[in-house]
Amino acid sequence: MSVKLLEHMRDELISSGAAANTPEFCRAWLGRSEGYIRTLRNHGTGPSVETLTICAHKLGHYAQRLRASGVFEHAAMAEQFDQLKALCDDAIARQAEAVWRAPERMAV
Incomplete structure (x- = not known):
């Protein structure tokens, strides 16, 4: 998993005003x-599962709060947060599967 996911999420959150930089x-x-x-980027690695989980949880939390606000304009941002959370969840699932599918873990 590359850093591109984080850069995409950063760009989306900055453009929505949810992050400044x-x-x-x-x-x-x-x-x-x-x-x-x-x-x-310098180490050529991707984000940890812990980092992705923190971000996914926060996105989900604020998506729920935005929906519950009843403000029409917040619905679009809640949807955006849901989509970003889904990207995090997918990356977490791929990393988890890579661990349990590793040959040394598959041996019984």
Whole structure:
């Protein structure tokens, strides 16, 4: 899993006004340091399952709150958050499957 998912989510949240910039996105939405994306890029690694889970949970939480607000304009943002959460959930599932399908784990 590449850092591209995080960059996509960052861009979406910045364009919606839910994050101001990359450092804020990393701190507020990922629970990581402001240089998290840069570090991943430099090391050629992807985000951890923990990071994706934190982000997915927060997106789901705020999607529910936006829907419950009853404000028509919030419905579109709630839908956007749901879509981003689904991307996180998919990435989490792919990483989990890669672990349990690893040959050393498949041996009985």
